[in-house]
Amino acid sequence: MQLTALDGIGDVVAGDDIAQIIAASLGAIRLAAQDVVVVAQKIVSKAEGRRVDLAGVTPSPAALDLARTTGKDARLVELILGEASEVVRAVPGVLIVRHRLGLVMANAGIDQSNLSRDTPGEPVLLLPVDPDASARAIRNGLRAATGVAPAVVISDSFGRPWRLGSVNVAIGVAGLPALVDRRGEPDRYGRRLEATEVALADAVAAAAGLVMGEGAEGLPVVHMRGLGWQESDAGSAMLLRAAGQDLFR
Amino acid sequence: MQLTALDGIGDVVAGDDIAQIIAASLGAIRLAAQDVVVVAQKIVSKAEGRRVDLAGVTPSPAALDLARTTGKDARLVELILGEASEVVRAVPGVLIVRHRLGLVMANAGIDQSNLSRDTPGEPVLLLPVDPDASARAIRNGLRAATGVAPAVVISDSFGRPWRLGSVNVAIGVAGLPALVDRRGEPDRYGRRLEATEVALADAVAAAAGLVMGEGAEGLPVVHMRGLGWQESDAGSAMLLRAAGQDLFR
Numbered sequence: 373m374q375l376t377a378l379d380g381i382g383d384v385v386a387g388d389d390i391a392q393i394i395a396a397s398l399g400a401i402r403l404a405a406q407d408v409v410v411v412a413q414k415i416v417s418k419a420e421g422r423r424v425d426l427a428g429v430t431p432s433p434a435a436l437d438l439a440r441t442t443g444k445d446a447r448l449v450e451l452i453l454g455e456a457s458e459v460v461r462a463v464p465g466v467l468i469v470r471h472r473l474g475l476v477m478a479n480a481g482i483d484q485s486n487l488s489r490d491t492p493g494e495p496v497l498l499l500p501v502d503p504d505a506s507a508r509a510i511r512n513g514l515r516a517a518t519g520v521a522p523a524v525v526i527s528d529s530f531g532r533p534w535r536l537g538s539v540n541v542a543i544g545v546a547g548l549p550a551l552v553d554r555r556g557e558p559d560r561y562g563r564r565l566e567a568t569e570v571a572l573a574d575a576v577a578a579a580a581g582l583v584m585g586e587g588a589e590g591l592p593v594v595h596m597r598g599l600g601w602q603e604s605d606a607g608s609a610m611l612l613r614a615a616g617q618d619l620f621r
Numbered sequence: 622m623q624l625t626a627l628d629g630i631g632d633v634v635a636g637d638d639i640a641q642i643i644a645a646s647l648g649a650i651r652l653a654a655q656d657v658v659v660v661a662q663k664i665v666s667k668a669e670g671r672r673v674d675l676a677g678v679t680p681s682p683a684a685l686d687l688a689r690t691t692g693k694d695a696r697l698v699e700l701i702l703g704e705a706s707e708v709v710r711a712v713p714g715v716l717i718v719r720h721r722l723g724l725v726m727a728n729a730g731i732d733q734s735n736l737s738r739d740t741p742g743e744p745v746l747l748l749p750v751d752p753d754a755s756a757r758a759i760r761n762g763l764r765a766a767t768g769v770a771p772a773v774v775i776s777d778s779f780g781r782p783w784r785l786g787s788v789n790v791a792i793g794v795a796g797l798p799a800l801v802d803r804r805g806e807p808d809r810y811g812r813r814l815e816a817t818e819v820a821l822a823d824a825v826a827a828a829a830g831l832v833m834g835e836g837a838e839g840l841p842v843v844h845m846r847g848l849g850w851q852e853s854d855a856g857s858a859m860l861l862r863a864a865g866q867d868l869f870r
Contacts, residue, residue, distance in 0.1 A: 373832050375622040375847075392820035485817075529817075533782050534725035535801045535860050537820030541784065541826065551786045568778070570830075571786030578788065580827030581819075583622050584747055598624075599831055611784050 375590035376401065379581040380554055384592075386421035391505055391513020392504075394593055397564045401595050403514065407522035408599055410580035413543060414483060416506050417497045422449060423587065425493035447599035448482065453499060455480035458615065471499065474612040475543060478531055500526070504545025504564035504607035511546040523547030523601060527584075540581035542573035542608050549573075550603035550611050573599065594598035622847035625650065626840035633841075634753040635670035640762020643842055650844050652763065655862040656771035657848055659829035661841035662792060663732060663776055665755050666746045673700060674742035691716045697745065704729035704747060707864065711776065719747065724792060727780055749775070752793025753856035760795040772796030772850060775827035776833075789830035791822035791857050798853035799823075799860045820860055821850065 378397040384390070394409060417423070430602050431439065431446035435453055439446035441462050449467065453459075456469035460476055481499040500506045507524040519536075526544030531537075542550060550573035580594035609620040627646040633639070644656060652658075666672070680688065680695035684702055688695035690711050698716065702708075705718035709725055720729050730748040749755045757774040764770040775793030780786075791799060799822035829843035 373624040375624075375828075397723045417665050473707065529819075532820075534862055535790065535820065535823065536862055537790045537818045537860060539788075539821065539824050570778075571781075571784060571788050572831075574784065575788050575827045575831050579624075579831055582824050583826060604813075611786060613783055613785055 373596065375579060375583050376595045376597075377585075378593040378595060379591070381415065381593055382589070384415040384418045386418065386423065388419040389414060389513060390419050391510045391517055393515035394510070395514060397593065398518075398595070402524055403520040403595075404597065405520055405522065406597075406599070406601065408521075408525060408548065408596040408601070409510070409514065409522050409558070410525045410527055410584075410594040410596060411500060411507075411510060412476060412584060412590075413481070413526055413528040414497060415504070415592045416500050416503070416544070417483075420500050420506065422498040422500060422514075423495050425495055426451075427493045438462055438467065440618060444479075448479070448484075451482055451496065451498065452480040455482065459605055470615060473499065473503070473543070474609060475499075477528075477538060481543075481600055499528070499543065504546065504609070505544075507544035507546035507607075521547065525573050525576050527580060529581070540575045540577040540584070541571075542611065545573045545608040546605075547603060548576070548599075548601040548604060550608050551606075564569050573608060622845065624828060624832050625844045626834075627844060628840070630664065630840070630842055632862070633664040633667045635672065636665065637668040638762060639665060639668050640759045640766055643759070644763060644791065646767035646842065647767075647844070652767045652769040652771055652844075653846065654769055654771065655846075655848070655850065656746050657774060657797065657825055657845040657850070658759070658763065659774045659826060659833075659843040659845060660756075660759060661833060661839075662730070662752070662775055662777040663746060663747050663749060663813075664671055664841045665752070665759075665793070666732075669749050669755065670748040671749060672744050673747060674744055675700075678741045681856075686713055687716065693728075699727070700731055700745065701729040704731065704800050719864060720736040722748070722792070723858060724748075726777075730777055730792075748777070748792065753794075753795065753858070756793035756795035756856075768795065774825050774829070776829060778830070789826040789833070791826045791860065794822045794857040795853060795854075797821060797825070797848075797850035798855060799857050800855075822857060823860060 426447045429447035431450040435450035439449045458470040458530045461468040483497045503526045511524040524546045525542045527540040529538040530541045552570045552572045554568040625684045629646045675696045678696035680699040682845045684699035690697045707719040710717040732746045754774045758772040773795045774791045776789040777792045778787040801821045803817040
C-alpha cells in the first residue's frame with residue numbers, strides 16, 4: 373500500500389472546487405478505481421464557506437456559563453453549542469460535545485488554526501454541513517474530471533477518552549465501507565472471529581494523517597493505493613455509536 | 622509512504638525469536654534505519670508463551686459474579702481480572718478493564734481467535750508481560766540480524782467508546798516517539814497550533830492494520846517506509862491518560 377501527499381494544493385477559499393484542485397494536483401499519479409483520496413476537513417470547510425468571524429457572534433447566557441466553566445471564549449462556545457446536540461463534558465480547558473452529525477468531539481470540531489492571516493476579524497472554521505455529501509461531491513467531481521471514481525474520505529483530528537494524543541478519523545466517506553463487519557468469518561484455524569467489526573475508514577484517515585502533517589508543512593490531500601475495498605454508499609454514520617450505547621462508566 | 626505486509630511468517634510458537642523470523646521474511650526489502658516494523662500482538666504473545674488453557678483455570682467468586690453480569694466464561698473473566706487493575710465497565714456482552722499496563726481495553730486484551738487447532742484444551746492468549754520491552758527486544762534482534770535498527774511498534778485491535786469498529790493502536794513501542802507534541806509550533810500562517818499532540822504510534826498501528834488483515838489471510842508483520850521520526854526511548858506509556866484524567870462524563 374502506498375500513500376502520497378499531493379503537492380501544490382495551496383490556499384483554498386470559499387467557492388473553490390476541491391475535486392478540480394485535486395485533479396490538477398495529481399502530478400504523475402493516474403487515478404485508478406480502487407484508489408482512495410483522503411481530504412483534510414479544513415480545506416473542505418473552507419471551500420464550503422464555513423468560516424465564521426468571532427467578532428460577529430453574541431454569546432447566549434448558556435454560552436457565557438459554559439465559557440466560565442471551561443475558560444474558553446464565550447463567542448466560540450456559542451458557536452460550539454450551535455453545532456452541538458449535547459454537552460458531553462465541560463471542565464476547565466475541555467468542552468466535548470455531541471455534534472449534530474453524531475460525532476462526539478472537542479469544541480464541535482471548530483478550528484482556529486491554519487486560517488489565513490489575510491482574513492480580517494477573528495475567523496474560525498466549522499465542520500462541513502454534511503461531510504458525507506461533501507465526500508460524494510468530491511468523488512463525483514473526480515469522476516467528471518478524470519473518468520475514475522476513487523473512494524473519498526474526509527478526515528479530522530480527534531482526541532480519545534483513554535489515550536493521549538490525537539489521531540485522524542473519518543467524518544465523511546464516499547465509495548468505501550466505513551465499517552467492515554468481519555464477525556463470523558473464520559480465522560486462519562477455522563475458528564469464528566469475535567469482535568471484528570473493523571473501522572476501515574478511520575484507519576484510512578489515521579494512515580493518511582501520517583503523511584499529511586500539520587502546521588507549516590500541511591499537505592491536506594493524500595492519495596492511497598493498494599487498499600482493497602468494496603463499493604458502499606453507506607457513508608460515515610455507521611461508525612457512530614448511538615447515544616446511550618457508548619462505553620462510558 | 623509505503624506499507625508492505627511480510628509473507629511467510631507462518632505459525633509462531635512459544636520460544637520463537639520474532640526478530641529472526643522477521644529478518645528471514647524480508648524478501649526483497651533491505652531494512653533502512655528510518656523504517657518502521659509493526660508486529661501484531663498475537664505473535665509476540667505466542668512467542669513469549671502467554672498462552673493459557675482455560676481448562677486449568679478456577680474462577681474466584683468475584684469472577685463468577687462478573688461472569689453472570691457479562692455473560693462471559695467465568696474462567697476467562699478470572700484471567701481478565703488477573704490482568705486488570707480496575708473494572709471500567711461490565712454489562713451484558715461487555716467487560717472493559719484497565720489492564721495492569723494502563724491500557725483501557727475490552728477483556729484485558731485476552732484473545733481466543735487465531736490459536737492453532739492443534740493445541741489441546743481451550744487456549745487463550747494474554748498480552749505480552751511488557752510490550753515495550755518486547756518491542757525493544759525485537760528492535761535489538763533486528764539490529765543484530767541485519768545491522769539496522771528500524772523502529773518497532775506492537776499493535777493490537779481496540780474498540781472506541783464513541784465510535785463503532787476497532788482500529789489498531791500501539792501497545793509497545795521502540796525507537797520512535799509514541800506521542801509527538803506539536804503544540805507551540807506555528808501553522809502555515811504563523812499562528813500557534815493548539816491541541817496537536819499527535820499519537821504517532823497509534824496512527825502507525827492503524828495504518829499497518831490496513832494491510833495486516835485479520836482472519837484467514839492474517840499477515841502479522843508490516844514493513845513501513847517513508848515515515849519521518851526521531852529517535853526516542855520513551856515507549857508506549859506516554860499514550861496513556863492517567864486514571865482520573867480520562868474524558869468520561
